[in-house]
Amino acid sequence: MRNKIYILPVLVMMTFFLFSNHIYGEEGNLSDAEKSRLKIQELMKQIKEKSARARELFQEAQIEADNLQNQAEEKLEYLDNAIKKAETLDYIERSGLLKAIELQEKAKGLFKEYEYIKVMQVVKEALGHISKVPIASITVTPQIFSPDGDGKNDVLKIVPDVFSVTKVKRWVGSLQKWEEGDKKGIEIKTWRGDGLPPEVIEWDGKVGDKIAVDSASGYIVEIIVVDENNAVVSSGKIRFKTDIFVDETDRGLLINVSSIRFDYNSAVIEYQYKKIIKMVYEFLLRYPEYSVAVEGHTDASGPAPRNKVLSERRAQAVADYLIELGMNKKNLQVYGLGEVLPKTLDPAKMGLNRRVTFILLKSKEDILKYKYFIKKLRFNKEIQMNK
Amino acid sequence: MKRDYLMRTVFLFCSIILIISSCSSIPKKELHEAEIAIQESEKINANKYAPVELQDAKKYLDQAEKQVIEGENEKARNKAIVAKEMGWTAYFRSVNEFARDENESTKSSMDAAKESHADKVVADKFDQALKLYNEMQKDLETLKNLSEKLRKESEL
Numbered sequence: 001m002r003n004k005i006y007i008l009p010v011l012v013m014m015t016f017f018l019f020s021n022h023i024y025g026e027e028g029n030l031s032d033a034e035k036s037r038l039k040i041q042e043l044m045k046q047i048k049e050k051s052a053r054a055r056e057l058f059q060e061a062q063i064e065a066d067n068l069q070n071q072a073e074e075k076l077e078y079l080d081n082a083i084k085k086a087e088t089l090d091y092i093e094r095s096g097l098l099k100a101i102e103l104q105e106k107a108k109g110l111f112k113e114y115e116y117i118k119v120m121q122v123v124k125e126a127l128g129h130i131s132k133v134p135i136a137s138i139t140v141t142p143q144i145f146s147p148d149g150d151g152k153n154d155v156l157k158i159v160p161d162v163f164s165v166t167k168v169k170r171w172v173g174s175l176q177k178w179e180e181g182d183k184k185g186i187e188i189k190t191w192r193g194d195g196l197p198p199e200v201i202e203w204d205g206k207v208g209d210k211i212a213v214d215s216a217s218g219y220i221v222e223i224i225v226v227d228e229n230n231a232v233v234s235s236g237k238i239r240f241k242t243d244i245f246v247d248e249t250d251r252g253l254l255i256n257v258s259s260i261r262f263d264y265n266s267a268v269i270e271y272q273y274k275k276i277i278k279m280v281y282e283f284l285l286r287y288p289e290y291s292v293a294v295e296g297h298t299d300a301s302g303p304a305p306r307n308k309v310l311s312e313r314r315a316q317a318v319a320d321y322l323i324e325l326g327m328n329k330k331n332l333q334v335y336g337l338g339e340v341l342p343k344t345l346d347p348a349k350m351g352l353n354r355r356v357t358f359i360l361l362k363s364k365e366d367i368l369k370y371k372y373f374i375k376k377l378r379f380n381k382e383i384q385m386n387k
Numbered sequence: 388m389k390r391d392y393l394m395r396t397v398f399l400f401c402s403i404i405l406i407i408s409s410c411s412s413i414p415k416k417e418l419h420e421a422e423i424a425i426q427e428s429e430k431i432n433a434n435k436y437a438p439v440e441l442q443d444a445k446k447y448l449d450q451a452e453k454q455v456i457e458g459e460n461e462k463a464r465n466k467a468i469v470a471k472e473m474g475w476t477a478y479f480r481s482v483n484e485f486a487r488d489e490n491e492s493t494k495s496s497m498d499a500a501k502e503s504h505a506d507k508v509v510a511d512k513f514d515q516a517l518k519l520y521n522e523m524q525k526d527l528e529t530l531k532n533l534s535e536k537l538r539k540e541s542e543l
Contacts, residue, residue, distance in 0.1 A: 032540060033540045036536055037475070037479065041427070041478075043530045044431060044530070046526055047486050047489060050520075051489040053519055055496045055516075057512055057519070058499070058500040058505070059496055059500070060512060061500045061505035061506075062500040062502075065503040065504055068509075114504045114507040116508055289429075330429075330434065
């Protein structure tokens with residue numbers, strides 16, 4: 001009996017000894033070197049986070065400073081022209097003109113001291129002395145609008161700045177899609193009201209429940225005011241861009257940019273599409289740890305094996321250009337999908353199917369899921385063809 | 388008699404425990420740890436700063452995975468452990484250079500912002516970034532000391 005009492009704790013201790021690593025892990029036994037390693041890992045994490053955030057803030061500060069400088073320069077130029085014009089108009093009072101010239105000098109001094117916001121205020125005051133109609137301008141932030149709900153640049157802020165010695169009766173604001181070369185924009189959203197416009201107009205990018213702006217596109221905003229004398233004054237058109245959006249699809253996150261299109265039987269990237277690839281490259285720079293599947297596609301003309309080779313060549317051409325721009329080769333996966341994933345089935349629009357698309361792959365699971373999807377797609381296509 | 392019975396029970400119990408603890412199963416933990424070491428190294432661009440070590444780590448992990456498929460779990464375990472060690476070697480050989488490059492890139496952004504007079508025009512945002520940059524300098528100094536310490540410890 002006494003032996004049993006002694007043996008039992010021995011058994012328990014042996015069991016504990018054998019499994020202690022599984023129960024408690026190994027942290028309790030860390031050597032100094034291992035502790036240093038853990039500290040280094042923690043420090044690296046902090047350095048990465050801090051440097052990324054600091055860079056982002058420095059870049060934002062640089063963009064804001066450049067924008068303010070440009071705006072101040074534009075205002076000074078506008079005032080200069082307004083004064084020159086006022087000197088030729090007999091209805092402008094001499095005292096008002098002299099006051100505007102005095103304020104112009106003050107604004108120039110402030111510009112040299114980088115006081116751009118004050119410059120704009122002084123210019124506005126100066127214009128008030130020589131202008132018979134309202135003066136309207138707007139600022140739009142962010143420069144790159146991204147209404148995807150991630151908390152960054154989700155809200156577009158339009159700040160109207162209207163100065164008028166006469167009474168403003170009403171105002172209309174409009175937001176239009178506009179790309180370089182377009183003669184006329186496509187209206188997306190309008191705001192209107194009586195009296196002066198509000199201090200700020202905020203927009204979440206939606207009309208109803210749907211996001212009304214496209215990925216990676218150009219837009220313009222303009223405010224028009226009408227005063228009591230029915231003088232119609234525009235703020236001028238201010239441009240901004242939308243960020244690249246990512247759409248969830250069955251095969252992963254599709255990077256929503258215009259497709260890179262190709263001529264019939266060609267794998268040569270046209271000049272205008274290089275701009276889109278560059279945009280994708282800049283977008284991918286934000287996610288250095290993710291991979292991207294570059295997918296080549298063809299139209300349905302021609303035999304399937306030939307289409308597969310051609311689509312691979314297209315995808316490879318785009319991948320090579322991304323590498324040329326500085327993209328890490330390891331983060332790129334090239335897939336020739338042939339004609340299995342058409343954009344359209346309309347025979348008149350077959351050209352739209354000769355393209356390259358991009359899928360963002362965040363993890364190994366994403367890659368496996370993607371490969372499985374592609375295999376399944378090819379398998380289904382083969383069954384269809386055999387039928 | 389009773390004593391013999393008791394001793395046999397103890398022997399049997401110990402044998403079961405030893406068999407359970409040493410039986411050769413798939414080395415999931417070791418493979419996972421090796422994968423983590425390689426992933427962490429890749430995150431700090433070890434392919435640029437310690438390419439040989441990283442390649443070796445991947446090679447050993449590949450071999451370990453193949454050996455798992457062939458059912459040679461004990462060999463796979465050893466290969467995975469080597470892969471993990473090589474992965475972390477790649478990581479620690481890369482830390483200083485990666486941190487230096489991060490620092491230089493941040494400094495370039497700061498210089499560009501200064502050129503646009505952002506330090507005067509949008510002082511709030513610039514100062515916020517500058518504070519992070521200065522904190523980073525302290526972190527870099529600590530990192531340098533820790534790496535030096537680790538290097539000396541490894542030499543010992």
